[in-house]
Amino acid sequence: MGGPAVSILMPLRNEERHLPMALESIRRQTMRDWELVAVDDGSVDATPRILATAAAADGRIKLLPNPGKGLVQALNHGLASCRAPLVARMDGDDISHPKRLERQLRLMQSHPECGLVACSFRHFPRHELRLGMLAYEEWQNSLVSHDMVMADLFVESPFVHPAVMFRRETVTLLGGYRDMGWAEDYDLWLRLAAAGVRFARLPEPLFFWRDRPERATRTMDEYSQEAFRACKLHHLQSGPLAGRREVILAGAGKEGRAWQRALDKAGVSVSRWVDVDPRKQGRTLHGATIHPPGEISPSQGMMLITVGTRGARRGIRSWAIGAGFVEGKDFICVT
DSSP states (O other): OOOOSEEEEEEESSOTTTHHHHHHHHHTOSOOOEEEEEEEOSOOSSHHHHHHHHHHHOTTEEEEEOTTOOHHHHHHHHHHHOOSSEEEEOOTTOEEOTTHHHHHHHHHHHOTTEEEEEEEEEEESOTTOOHHHHHHHHHHHTOOSHHHHHHTTTTSOOSOGGGOEEEHHHHHHTTSOOOSSSOHHHHHHHHHHHTTOEEEEEEEEEEEEEOOTTOHHHHOGGGSHHHHHHHHHHHHHTTTTTTOOEEEEEOOSHHHHHHHHHHHHTTOEEEEEEOSOTTTTTOEETTEEEEOGGGOOGGGOOEEEOOOSHHHHHHHHHHHHHTTOOBTTTEEEOO
16 A cells, blocks of 8 residues: 655644644645644643544544654654655644645646745734735745746745645755754755755645744744845855855845845955945945946846845846846845
8 A cells, every 4th residue: 555645744842722723724635645744842731632632533643752852853853754755844833725735736746847836825813914924925925936936045935834845855865954053944945946946836825824923933043034144145155156255235234234244254255335325325335335236237246135125126136137137147136
């Protein structure tokens, strides 16, 4: 007898409050050929009991203990126990639409060149969502093709981790998840991209991501802005910035200065700054002159765009392309 079509990988700790709802959303999937690999990372509440009861009632549910060894170890422990060729991530406090697995499985089966498929998502509950989270939701859901994901790959994590499905063999061959001091999922997406894996996204909102103060993205140092910047720089230096000792920075604001400090620590200097603010133009910042956009050309080196707001990013990207810069080769948006 063969294994399941999809393994659902769920690491969790102390999720007694929301776990029953998450499990119910899995039971209600229209695609029935799944197994749930639930890795309990040292829960001290009723989580183990809830999982044990669920496993006794449904043989597709497997409970693995991982006594407080951390998220990355829990993910790798669970991944090693997944039997299916396709792995769908899920957390113990989120909800999947009943057709999520069916739609993702269908796309992966019909597109063997695709190594990871996400789906559009919605935060919930929505009554206390801040503008930043709503903007992140809108931005991520707008990345509806592989090329769009790749263009914004270094802006922010392009996928909600528990909303993806990927090929187990592909991730395993890359070494699984890594504990590098930054977000383990974003690190994996960047490694998959560097390996030439193709991405896809279903436009339907098939995943509901619970927003709450104790969510890992809000509480863990690995998800801080500094950690994300370090992750981006690490992968840039092994990719587009390999061998480069200087760059142009577009955006002489707070984020641009933070990038300058990170680059300096990594041994990369800023040769020129670009900024549209005439009050800054002509000044010197950390030993380099701030220029208006019209004075910058691709022949002067690789440019990192550190302008963070979505509208401003769109404008400066349009200027760069119009000025002859080739995205991914001559310039990269990093915020």
